[in-house]
Amino acid sequence: MKQQHILLFFISLLFSGVVTSQEVQDTVKVKESYGIRIGVDLNRPINSFIESNTKGLEIVSDFRISRNYYAAIELGFLDKNTNEDYINFSTKGSYFKAGFNYNAYENWKGMNNEIYVGLRYGISMFDQTLNSYTPNIEGTYFIPVGVEPNTKFNDLTAQWVEFVFGMKVETLKNLFLGTSISFNKLISSKEPENFKNLHVPGFNRVFLNNTGVGFNYTISYLIPILKKNK
Amino acid sequence: MKKYFALIIVSFLAFLSCEKDDICIDGTTPKLIIRFYNNDTETDLKSAQLDSVWVEGKSKIEDFTGVSTDSIYIPLDLNADITTFILEKNQVKDTLKFSYTKKDVFVSRSCGYKTVFENFQLDSNTINWIKNINITESTNSTIEDETAAHITIFH
Numbered sequence: 001m002k003q004q005h006i007l008l009f010f011i012s013l014l015f016s017g018v019v020t021s022q023e024v025q026d027t028v029k030v031k032e033s034y035g036i037r038i039g040v041d042l043n044r045p046i047n048s049f050i051e052s053n054t055k056g057l058e059i060v061s062d063f064r065i066s067r068n069y070y071a072a073i074e075l076g077f078l079d080k081n082t083n084e085d086y087i088n089f090s091t092k093g094s095y096f097k098a099g100f101n102y103n104a105y106e107n108w109k110g111m112n113n114e115i116y117v118g119l120r121y122g123i124s125m126f127d128q129t130l131n132s133y134t135p136n137i138e139g140t141y142f143i144p145v146g147v148e149p150n151t152k153f154n155d156l157t158a159q160w161v162e163f164v165f166g167m168k169v170e171t172l173k174n175l176f177l178g179t180s181i182s183f184n185k186l187i188s189s190k191e192p193e194n195f196k197n198l199h200v201p202g203f204n205r206v207f208l209n210n211t212g213v214g215f216n217y218t219i220s221y222l223i224p225i226l227k228k229n230k
Numbered sequence: 231m232k233k234y235f236a237l238i239i240v241s242f243l244a245f246l247s248c249e250k251d252d253i254c255i256d257g258t259t260p261k262l263i264i265r266f267y268n269n270d271t272e273t274d275l276k277s278a279q280l281d282s283v284w285v286e287g288k289s290k291i292e293d294f295t296g297v298s299t300d301s302i303y304i305p306l307d308l309n310a311d312i313t314t315f316i317l318e319k320n321q322v323k324d325t326l327k328f329s330y331t332k333k334d335v336f337v338s339r340s341c342g343y344k345t346v347f348e349n350f351q352l353d354s355n356t357i358n359w360i361k362n363i364n365i366t367e368s369t370n371s372t373i374e375d376e377t378a379a380h381i382t383i384f385h
Contacts, residue, residue, distance in 0.1 A: 085254070086342025135334055135345045137259035141291060141305045144259075144345075147334070194336050208338075 031227040033112075034064045037176065039220020044076070053081035056201075060218050062101065070101040072118060078126075078201035087133045089195075093126020095202030097162065111170070118164035120182070124201045128153045128192055153192035158200045160186045166216070174222040184212035254341040260376045261303040262313075262328075269361040269384040275300040278319055278385060286314040286325075301379065308332060308345045312353070317360070319385075324360045327353040330373070347373040350380075360385050 041058035048055045058076030065071050077094040099120035105113055132148045166180025184203050191197055199205055203212045268276035283294040283304060294302050306328070307313040314327045330347040337344050350371050355363055362384040365371070369380045 084339055084342065087339075133334070133343045135259055135308055136254065136337070136342045137305060137308060137345070138261075139305060141285075141288070142307055142309065145309050194334075196336060196339070198339050 031229060032067075033174075033222065033224040033227050035223045035225040037062050037064075037220045037222045039176070039178070039218045041074075041076070042217040042219060043215055044078075053083075055079040058202075058216070060216070060220060065100075068103045070103065070114075070116070070118075071098075072101050072120070073098045074120070074202070076202060080199060080201075081131075082199055084198075086136050088131045089198065090129040090131060091126060091199040091201060092129075093124055093156075093201040095122060095124035095126075095200075097122040097202060099162070099164075101164065101166075105167075113170060114166075114168040114178075116164075116166055116168070118162075118166070120162035120164060122160045122162055122184070122202050124158050124203065126156050126158075126201050128156060128195065128197065128199075130192075130195055151195075153195065156190050156192060156197060158186060158189035158197060158203060160184050160200075160203050160212070162214070168218075168220075174224065176218075176220045176222065178216070178218040178220065180216045180218075182214040182216070184214060186210040186212075252340055254338070256337045256341045257344065257375055258337065258341055259305075259308060259345045260347075260373050261305050262373065262381060263301065263303045263376060263379045264381040264383055265301045265379040266299075267382055267384050272384060276385065278317075278383075281318040281321065283315065283317050286316060303376065306330065306347055306373070317383075319359045322359045324356045324358050326355045326360075326363065329353045335374075 039060045041060060044056035044058050056076065056078040058074055060072070060074050062070040062072040074097040075095075079090070079092045081088070081090045097120045099118055101114070101116040101118035103114045103116045105115040107113060130149055130151045130153075132146055134146045135144045137144055162182040162184045164180055164182045166178060168176045168178035171177050186200075186203065186206065189197050189200070197206055200212075202214075204214050206212055266276055266278045268274045277298045277300045279298045280294055280302070281296065282290040283302060284290045285304075285307065291304060294304075304315060311331065312327065312329050314325060317324050317326070328350065330350045333346045333348055334343040335346050336342075348371070350365065350369065350373050352363060352365060360383050364382045366379055366382060368378050373380055
């Protein structure tokens with residue numbers, strides 16, 4: 001107990017030291033770099049590797065427009081097979097997202113990290129193929145035979161908005177690792193006849209009330225263009 | 231405000247993960263609902279003491295073997311365009327033959343497709359213990375759900 005108090009005392013001393021030293025540094029002018037950051041999502045290639053029925057790629061990019069605001073875009077494609085209890089379908093298409101991030105993290109001198117919130121508008125153009133289904137009937141008196149219609153629904157579109165929450169950490173000079181989670185809501189979609197867009201590239205799985213969720217792990221590189229005073 | 235972002239995210243996530251579209255709760259392929267009426271009054275339900283009910287060439291339907299009931303629901307063959315039922319009461323048999331056109335309709339992710347029976351009609355029937363058979367007006371020659379009786383049998 002006594003030892004713990006002594007330990008706490010020293011820890012508090014350490015913290016007070018840090019705080020005072022930072023106050024001194026605040027008077028020093030700090031240059032911050034502005035530029036284009038380009039990267040790739042790691043989640044999708046890993047998924048493509050683990051799940052043989054999924055192929056996808058996403059390029060991410062952002063551009064710092066002011067101290068705390070970044071314009072952001074994402075570009076990707078997906079080719080995915082989904083197997084449910086009574087249906088099997090494939091989704092193939094590409095998507096584009098544009099929006100901005102607001103960095104809410106106050107960096108110390110020389111640090112370049114972000115904890116951000118953001119908004120995106122997303123649009124996807126894709127095809128759905130209904131590979132097979134088994135009519136659903138309760139009981140086992142009649143066992144339904146599976147059907148393989150292989151119906152392809154071309155030129156489908158979907159538009160949505162995303163609320164993004166994430167962080168980026170500069171691990172090496174100008175090299176960033178990032179992670180984010182997004183909550184998506186469909187605004188409009190062109191639905192196939194006698195079927196539904198159950199998966200949309202970029203939006204991911206479409207839940208019952210047209211909502212979705214996405215995860216990103218990114219590695220990106222900052223190409224500095226200019227340096228500005230803080 | 232910044233402090234609450236994490237909280238908002240977590241509650242959003244909790245809400246999303248509770249969605250129930252993994253369990254099929256919507257209607258699947260409808261069964262044929264038959265109600266038994268008194269042939270004398272034509273408006274009163276009358277229970278039938280059924281020995282057994284089966285589809286020609288198949289086993290007896292367990293739910294309706296040796297029961298007294300005023301309504302039964304039996305599956306239509308969704309691998310054919312005709313289903314022939316045999317209803318046995320007091321060792322007297324009656325045969326009902328129905329024909330229809332099948333159509334598969336998308337329901338939801340978890341339920342998949344259900345089969346709807348269109349152009350539903352009674353092709354032929356015998357009248358031993360059954361005196362009369364009607365397809366109800368609400369059926370309108372399409373069996374797409376189980377909300378009301380599709381067939382009325384008078385005996």
